[in-house]
Amino acid sequence: MQLKRFSIVFASALMISSSLPPDTFAATIKRNVTASVAEETSAPAENTDPAPATATGDVATANEYIPSTVNNVPMPENLDLDSVVANAGLSNVGDGNTNPEPVLGETQMVHFGLWNTADQEISGAETNNSAYAYAKEGFNKLYLNHSGIGRYYYRTYNMNSGWSTWMNSKETAPITDPANKVQAVQIRVKGYTGVRSDLYYKAVLNDGTVLDWAKNGQTLGTVGTDKYIVALKLTLWDKQTAFSEPTKVLMESPVYEGTYLDADGQVQYSSANAYTGWAFYNNDQYYFKDGAKQKGWQYIDGYKYYLDENTGAVVKDLEPIMGLQSSYQIKFNKASMTMHIMAKDGNNGYIIPYKTFMSTNGPATPEGSFKTYVKYRWKIMHDNIYCQFLSRFKDGYIIHSLIYYDKGDPNKLDSATYNYMDDARSDGCLRLRAGDAAWVYYNTPIGTPVIVYTDYSTKGPVEKDAIEQPIPASQTFDPTDPLMQGNN
Numbered sequence: 001m002q003l004k005r006f007s008i009v010f011a012s013a014l015m016i017s018s019s020l021p022p023d024t025f026a027a028t029i030k031r032n033v034t035a036s037v038a039e040e041t042s043a044p045a046e047n048t049d050p051a052p053a054t055a056t057g058d059v060a061t062a063n064e065y066i067p068s069t070v071n072n073v074p075m076p077e078n079l080d081l082d083s084v085v086a087n088a089g090l091s092n093v094g095d096g097n098t099n100p101e102p103v104l105g106e107t108q109m110v111h112f113g114l115w116n117t118a119d120q121e122i123s124g125a126e127t128n129n130s131a132y133a134y135a136k137e138g139f140n141k142l143y144l145n146h147s148g149i150g151r152y153y154y155r156t157y158n159m160n161s162g163w164s165t166w167m168n169s170k171e172t173a174p175i176t177d178p179a180n181k182v183q184a185v186q187i188r189v190k191g192y193t194g195v196r197s198d199l200y201y202k203a204v205l206n207d208g209t210v211l212d213w214a215k216n217g218q219t220l221g222t223v224g225t226d227k228y229i230v231a232l233k234l235t236l237w238d239k240q241t242a243f244s245e246p247t248k249v250l251m252e253s254p255v256y257e258g259t260y261l262d263a264d265g266q267v268q269y270s271s272a273n274a275y276t277g278w279a280f281y282n283n284d285q286y287y288f289k290d291g292a293k294q295k296g297w298q299y300i301d302g303y304k305y306y307l308d309e310n311t312g313a314v315v316k317d318l319e320p321i322m323g324l325q326s327s328y329q330i331k332f333n334k335a336s337m338t339m340h341i342m343a344k345d346g347n348n349g350y351i352i353p354y355k356t357f358m359s360t361n362g363p364a365t366p367e368g369s370f371k372t373y374v375k376y377r378w379k380i381m382h383d384n385i386y387c388q389f390l391s392r393f394k395d396g397y398i399i400h401s402l403i404y405y406d407k408g409d410p411n412k413l414d415s416a417t418y419n420y421m422d423d424a425r426s427d428g429c430l431r432l433r434a435g436d437a438a439w440v441y442y443n444t445p446i447g448t449p450v451i452v453y454t455d456y457s458t459k460g461p462v463e464k465d466a467i468e469q470p471i472p473a474s475q476t477f478d479p480t481d482p483l484m485q486g487n488n
Contacts, residue, residue, distance in 0.1 A: 184221030191466025
């Protein structure tokens with residue numbers, strides 16, 4: 001993966017090597033490597049620490065656990081960006097290595113598009129071929145759409161606005177300024193696709209810097225410079241097979257920005273400044289304040305969270321911590337198709353994210369504040385469609401299980417409504433897996449407040465998960481159904 005740019009620098013270094021001591025020559029090579037070969041050095045074993053960052057583009061690594069960066073890489077004169085991109089190794093992964101998954105026989109795939117402010121795709125490609133996306137003048141928005149069972153989360157760092165909110169498949173950031181170009185990306189996947197595969201992504205910057213392959217939510221690109229991403233490639237890689245491409249140097253920046261795992265196996269955050277805010281590692285949610293990871297009970301952004309006392313990760317199910325409560329509030333975000341069960345914090349109201357359920361809804365789902373007023377153990381919805389564990393909150397709109405055909409029988413499930421919850425949209429009711437619908441049915445009394453709203457910018461307070469194990473198309477029961485647990 002050695003580019004023309006590196007070759008020229010390397011040749012120049014060779015010409016002067018005879019007049020330099022060995023250690024000096026080694027440092028010269030290290031200062032001038034491009035990101036794609038940043039870890040290669042002829043330095044002797046006793047002198048392996050990276051050289052200090054300089055204007056020539058040094059490799060800057062805080063320690064071995066934090067991804068490396070290159071800093072202040074100069075723009076070459078007469079840069080042939082087309083050639084750099086063509087030879088950057090973006091196609092080295094070919095069509096990835098993910099075979100059709102064994103349950104449904106589907107090939108997991110992601111289409112990724114570089115978009116402008118008019119929501120037009122400048123360039124796009126898929127993970128299951130060797131093509132990559134290239135926008136020589138940069139792009140403003142990242143767009144993903146996927147097949148297979150999973151839930152993608154991604155965000156972009158733009159020149160003039162910083163980090164966008166987290167987006168899901170088929171969403172883009174609300175960028176309207178054409179000069180506000182994407183400088184960095186973070187991309188991760190939850191659910192079955194993420195269980196089977198790692199998501200890798202590689203980029204080239206407009207100054208010709210070729211970065212290594214980032215993985216599962218790592219930051220890739222540049223922050224704090226006037227440079228931007230021009231080429232991007234995503235690939236899904238089976239977790240059982242080693243990934244052979246370079247994965248160390250991920251940013252052109254003085255310091256890597258993002259989470260990492262330290263020597264003690266604890267998630268930390270690397271930043272040029274003391275970071276305050278939410279962060280993710282392996283899809284677990286953490287909160288940092290002035291660079292320090294928070295633990296225990298914390299009031300954050302108007303909510304009260306419980307962060308694991310050992311790891312700091314947000315605890316998504318507080319029933320084992322708090323026990324059952326006498327009352328709850330149900331909040332449903334139509335944008336993310338997520339149901340949050342909120343517990344009461346004394347006089348502060350329902351501000352504790354007690355449980356977070358995967359769900360789905362439909363275009364007709366009403367917005368507003370309601371209360372549950374009647375429950376049904378089984379109910380025919382229309383035609384030959386039945387549901388169980390129902391809690392009505394407005395007119396014909398009900399919180400209920402996934403759908404069953406022919407009769408009220410837990411062995412008549414439509415398996416597609418389980419596997420593809422985000423796509424199997426309802427007529428307006430709020431669908432849950434049987435186990436979650438049963439929890440609402442049995443544990444929330446009549447009169448429980450139900451608040452339905454739409455907020456694309458906020459996927460929380462706790463980000464929802466995705467189906468981690470699909471069921472065969474022939475399976476006729478919901479594996480979360482408390483009445484069917486013996487069939488698992």
